[in-house]
Amino acid sequence: MASKKTLINTIKNLQNKTNSIFIGSGKTESPHNKITLLATFIFLLIGIYFFSYFQIDLKQFNADSRSTNIGLIFMITAGLLFAYRACFFIFICYKYFKYKPIEPFNDEDLPTCTVIVPAYNEGKLVYDTLISLSKSDYPKQKLELLAIDDGSLDDTWEWMLKAKKELGDHVNILQQPKNKGKRHALYRGFNLGVGEIYVTVDSDSIVEPNTLRNLVSPFVKNKDCGAVAGNIRVLNNKTELLPKMLDVSFVMSFEFVRSAESSLNSVLCTPGALAAYRSDAVHKCLPEWINQTFMGQPSDIGEDRAMTNMILKQGKHVLFQRNAVAFTNVPDRYTGLYKMFIRWARSNVRENIAMGKYVFKNFRKGRKLGTRLLYINQSARLLMSYPFLIFMLFFVLVHPLLFLGSTLVGIIITSTFSVAFYAHRYKIKEAIWAYTYSIIYTFALFWITPYAIATANRRGWLTRGLAEKK
Numbered sequence: 001m002a003s004k005k006t007l008i009n010t011i012k013n014l015q016n017k018t019n020s021i022f023i024g025s026g027k028t029e030s031p032h033n034k035i036t037l038l039a040t041f042i043f044l045l046i047g048i049y050f051f052s053y054f055q056i057d058l059k060q061f062n063a064d065s066r067s068t069n070i071g072l073i074f075m076i077t078a079g080l081l082f083a084y085r086a087c088f089f090i091f092i093c094y095k096y097f098k099y100k101p102i103e104p105f106n107d108e109d110l111p112t113c114t115v116i117v118p119a120y121n122e123g124k125l126v127y128d129t130l131i132s133l134s135k136s137d138y139p140k141q142k143l144e145l146l147a148i149d150d151g152s153l154d155d156t157w158e159w160m161l162k163a164k165k166e167l168g169d170h171v172n173i174l175q176q177p178k179n180k181g182k183r184h185a186l187y188r189g190f191n192l193g194v195g196e197i198y199v200t201v202d203s204d205s206i207v208e209p210n211t212l213r214n215l216v217s218p219f220v221k222n223k224d225c226g227a228v229a230g231n232i233r234v235l236n237n238k239t240e241l242l243p244k245m246l247d248v249s250f251v252m253s254f255e256f257v258r259s260a261e262s263s264l265n266s267v268l269c270t271p272g273a274l275a276a277y278r279s280d281a282v283h284k285c286l287p288e289w290i291n292q293t294f295m296g297q298p299s300d301i302g303e304d305r306a307m308t309n310m311i312l313k314q315g316k317h318v319l320f321q322r323n324a325v326a327f328t329n330v331p332d333r334y335t336g337l338y339k340m341f342i343r344w345a346r347s348n349v350r351e352n353i354a355m356g357k358y359v360f361k362n363f364r365k366g367r368k369l370g371t372r373l374l375y376i377n378q379s380a381r382l383l384m385s386y387p388f389l390i391f392m393l394f395f396v397l398v399h400p401l402l403f404l405g406s407t408l409v410g411i412i413i414t415s416t417f418s419v420a421f422y423a424h425r426y427k428i429k430e431a432i433w434a435y436t437y438s439i440i441y442t443f444a445l446f447w448i449t450p451y452a453i454a455t456a457n458r459r460g461w462l463t464r465g466l467a468e469k470k
Helices: 002-017 031-053 055-066 069-098 124-134 156-170 182-192 211-221 241-263 279-290 303-313 334-355 369-383 385-398 400-425 433-444 448-454
Strands: 113-119 143-149 171-175 197-201 205-207 225-234 274-278 317-328
Touching: 069 241, 069 369, 113 124, 113 182, 113 211, 124 143, 124 156, 124 171, 124 205, 143 156, 143 182, 156 171, 182 197, 182 279, 182 303, 197 211, 197 279, 211 225, 211 274, 211 317, 225 241, 225 303, 241 317, 241 334, 241 400, 241 433, 274 279, 274 303, 274 317, 279 303, 303 317, 303 334, 334 369, 334 448, 369 385, 369 448, 385 400, 385 448, 400 433
Parallel strands: 113 143, 113 197, 143 171, 225 317
Antiparallel strands: 197 274, 205 317, 225 274
C-alpha cells in the first residue's frame, strides 16, 4: 500500500513540474529567473575567455587555412554549414512559438481507445505501468487495456497476473509463446484491439491521470490526424547522473523540437514510450509494417519511427501533445546509453531512406515544404557525420589546444539555449546538466552516427537482455 502512495505522490510531484509554460506564462520575476540569467552570463563569459585565450592559435589556423586550397574550401564549407544551421534554428524557433497543444475534450466526444503495453523482462515495472494507466481520467467504458508479455525470462508475467488480479476486467493480459520482439507483440495488440484509437505505452513508463485524454484529443479536433506523439520525461533521474542529463535532452527533443514539428503537422517520430495512432491508419500499413525489411533482413528495431513514417506517407498529420506526459526509465550506465543511441541512429538511417522515396512527391494535400525541410535537415545531419569525424580527428592531431578551446566554446554557446529553455520550463539546478550532457555527447558519443550508418543492416535490440536490468 505504501508503494502505491509513493507512486501516486511521485506522479503528482512530476505533474506539478509540467504545468509551467516557457513563454507567456504570466509568471512574475522569480529567483530562478534571476539565477538563470546570472548562470547564462557566467557561462558566456567563460566562452569569451576560452575564445580570447586561444585567439593566437585561431589566427594561425585561419592563416594556414587560407594559404591552401583545401583549407579555403574547408572554411567556405564550414561557413555555409554554420549559416544553414543558424537559419534552420531560427525557422524551428518560429514554428515552436506557433505551437499550442490541443485542449482536452469531454467524455462524450472522446473515441474508444485501446492501450497496448508490450513487455519483455521488465519485472515489477510493468505492474507500475498498468496501475498508472488504470488511474487514467478516461471513460472506463471507452478504454481497453492490453498487456502482452513477449516471452519474458524473468517474473514479468507474475507481475502482470498481480495487476490482473487487482484490476480485474479493466486489463487483459496475454503471453507470447516465445520472444518474437516488440514489433510482433504490438502487432498482436493491433489485431486484437477494438478501439478507434490505439495507444502504445512502454512497460517501464508511468503516465499521469490526464495523459490519455490529452493524447487522444487531437484525433477529435483534427480528422486528418493519423498519429500523436506524447511528451516523454525521465523517471529514474533522482540519483544517477546520466538520467539527469537525458531528462534535459528529452525536454529539448520533445518540448522544443517536436513542438515545432507539430506546427508543420509532421512529427518525424512518435516515441514508443507514449504514442497514439488512428486505428484505420494503422491497419492500412500493418502488413507492410510487420513484414518490413532492410537490406534483405527483417526489421526488428525502430518500429515507432517506421509506423510514423508509413502514416505520414498516407498523407496524415502527425502531431505532438506537450500536455500528454509519460515518465520512462532510461539507461544509467554508458554501455546501455550508447546501445540505445545506436539503435535509434540505425532506425533513423533506415527510415530516412524510406522517407526519401515519398517526401518529394505529392504525398499529402496542402503544404509540404516544412516536412521536406525537416527531412533535409535530418538527412544532412546523418551525411555530415563522416566529414565532421574526419575534420575532428584532423583538428585533434594538428591543433589539439585550439580544438579543445573551440569545442568548449561551441558547447557553452549552443548549450546555453538548452539551459535557458529548461530553466524557464522547470528548474535551473537541473538545467545545468545540459552542459555536461553536451560534453559527454561530444567527446564520448561522437562516433554513434558514423558507426550506425556503417552497420545499419545489423539486427538486434541491444538493450533487452536480463543483464541490462538493475
